[in-house]
Amino acid sequence: MVLVLAIGDLHIPHRAADLPAKFKSMLVPGKIQHIICTGNLCIKEVHDYLKSLCPSLHITRGEYDEDSRYPETKTITIGQFKLGLCHGHQVVPWGDLDSLAMLQRQLDVDILVTGHTHQFKAYKHEAGVVINPGSATGAYSSVTYDVNPSFVLMDIDALRVVVYVYELIDGEVKVDKIDFKKTSTATI
């Protein structure tokens, strides 16, 4: 029953002014236990805002982040799952599944969360799950054409994780859900 918010690529203030209002109204403090952020916030104010939602905040460095102290990659253990975090601009080609899988094996995690492509993706392969929460503000990307604001909420419950995807399509929030189960000894 641990709620983990995966969010990133906001690019505030350079490419976007703020989160969409509907997202902002949904993100209230008190419900979420962890926030993992792929990077490219870019300024401290956004960092403070995320911190106000939840004190447990994990960020990795994106190429436009103004705070250079964020790490390149991070691993977190929540419940039975190991989560890996990286911005994704380091992994070339950007958004390529095999390369990301390589990174996942390198970090030895069950769930890898990366960003940079501004596009929501959730892959499952035998080594684990790769999740891209997209861009929470729908900021411009040179890689992707149509960027919809999106973020991901993971509900981690013992050996099971439910991924809720929130996307803002045509001004409406659409929610989707994906279930992943982990067998006890093997990875997903």
Added chain:
Amino acid sequence: MSPAAPIEPKKKKNILPKASSSGDLSTERGDLENFRRFSDLRGVRWRIDLGILPSSSSTIDEFRRVTANCRRSYAALRRRLLISPPVSRDERNLRDLVMDNPLSLNPDSMWGQFFHKAELERMVDQDLSRLYPEHSSYFQAPERQGVLRRILLLWCIRHPNYGYRQGMHELLAPLLYVLQADLERLSEVRKLYRDYFTDNFDGLSFNVTDLSYSSDFENGEDARKDVVKVHNLNDLDPKTQTIISFSDAYGAEGELGIVLSEKFMEHDAYSMFDALMSGDDGAVAMASFYSHPPSPENGLPPVIEASSALYHLLSTVDLSLYSHLVELGVEPQYFALRWLRVLFGREFVLEDLLVIWDEIFALDNSKLNGGSKQEPEVTFRVLNSVRGAFISALAVSMILYLRSSLLATENATSCLQRLLNFPEDVNLGNLIKKAKSLMNLAIDAINSMLEPVFGGGPHGPGKLRGHRHSLSADQTAHVSPRRVVPESYWEEKWRVMNKEEDDRKQIGISKQVQNRIRGWSEKVKMRLSKVTRSSIRKNLVDDLMARSEENEKLVSGNEIETGRSSVASYSSVIGPEPEPEPEPEHEAEPGPGPCPSPSIASAMYRSTEDIFSPLPVSDTPEDLSFKEAKNEDITRKPATDLPDGTSPSGKFQWLWMLAKPGLDGPLDKSEASTSSVIAFNQKNAVPEVVDHNILKNLAQSMLENIEVIESVDNLSKNAMEALNELRKIRIILSEM
């Protein structure tokens, strides 16, 4: 001494005699149906009283069946409501995800409910961790905390309009405690009468009478010896019998029907709690004290309503204390909130509380119908039952217990301190007895309430309500309901209260009191022998103008007057002339003392043929010897008169003026008492004698006089206030 072991059986035994003695009191009410069976098994007794178990005359089987049903419903409830969202998510593929995601703002979504439950749980845990620290070994044990938490959570989920409020856990805790106490009793009985618990299949459990079973005679002997163990249940006294049969696992409904069961303690506690909160369709529902929205009848939250009912009863019983508290600004709900919400749980130690709850629960909770009133709506509905009457009577007797110290304090904070830290060493029996004696009054008070004349806060309408109420009550029914209280009651009350007063006040004050009594009698006499109406009116007006005391005291004074002097002697005295008679109430100075109205009233009672409403007396330190002299000569009056202008209350002045018919009223602005106003009201309040026409005339004349006064220049501020009061009174009058 807080028990080291959870509950000591001895403690229960100490409570037992009290319980059974109070049980005797209730049987004295002559209700066969309700006799205190199971008075030693509090859990069972309370369950019967709260309506969960059938009445005491049912058979054991019926008990078991009802118990089993309650438990089943609780188990179903628990299964349904205490599951967490993820578990149930399996089936809902088609559920609308937009609504049901964790971040959904929709309160109906499963997640919304989940977060709401988590919030409730947090609040409950906060309270539970502080529950009964003096019995922490019992209440803080984790299993017990779990039980309490579940029960509270389930109840709050079931009743979402109340939510969880602080105090509910304190209502629940003693219920659990008594169930546990029953179990302890059961285990001690079990130890004593081990052989009667006939479910050991290992040992010999039936009589082997046929000696041919054993070839050997010695063996036969042994067999016979073993066999002797089987006893007949009927050999025991009935109480132990019931205890044993309550714990029988093979009776009706099997294990679910064991009335005294540890396994189902949670279920039983939940049913008791639910019944207590919902009032079981009776009048007193504890849950109403936690609700915030105002009740539809008079726009006040129920707890405020109940607190003002308390104060109303207090005003009937002890006007001086009531007015003192009102003067200091001590609103009833400051302390009554805690008293009522936790049903005095925070005022007494647990053992005492159990006795008190015995008494409260023993009383019937069905709604009382207002006696002779035609209006269907009854104010103070929230306490509108015998049980409610007892609760308010108990609260009032608690206040009266602290009377002396309350009257001594001069600011609201220390009054509240006193009220909120009720002393520990209180004689419970006395308190309960007093409460019982006040109960009749309380019932009458509740029965006789009408709709409030003016809306608004608890005090204003309460008092005015009572005023009009008493008026109409006495007018429509010549026999005031308050006559139920015998005169000796007031005598006794007066004696008790006067004793307290004397202990604490100086002689001077009591002298004052007696002075007043004397003065009054004289004045009344004087008045009787008197004069024209116009002069009365003139004087009346003077006094009204001059005095700037509150209106409320007037009205409450009236109430008390009608209450106490409803005896018919008024008619003889007052007869033809609607004379304003000054009220016992006030003193001009707030300082020295409580209004000795009770003493005055009882003094009045002493000479019943001579019931004059006591007149306000000035504080001349004069001889008390005239205390009894009700029928004294008018001439005495001048002798006792105060020097003009120096009389603190000025009431004497007024009376003095009355004695001199020729006085030119209106311009005399000496501080006469509002007593005149009171008197005026009082007069109107007089029961059988009131003549509507006369009242109307009086109102008219008052109006004329008001106009006259208004025309006078440079009126002082006091005069203006008095004028306003006059107007108000006129309005009241005209409405009657």
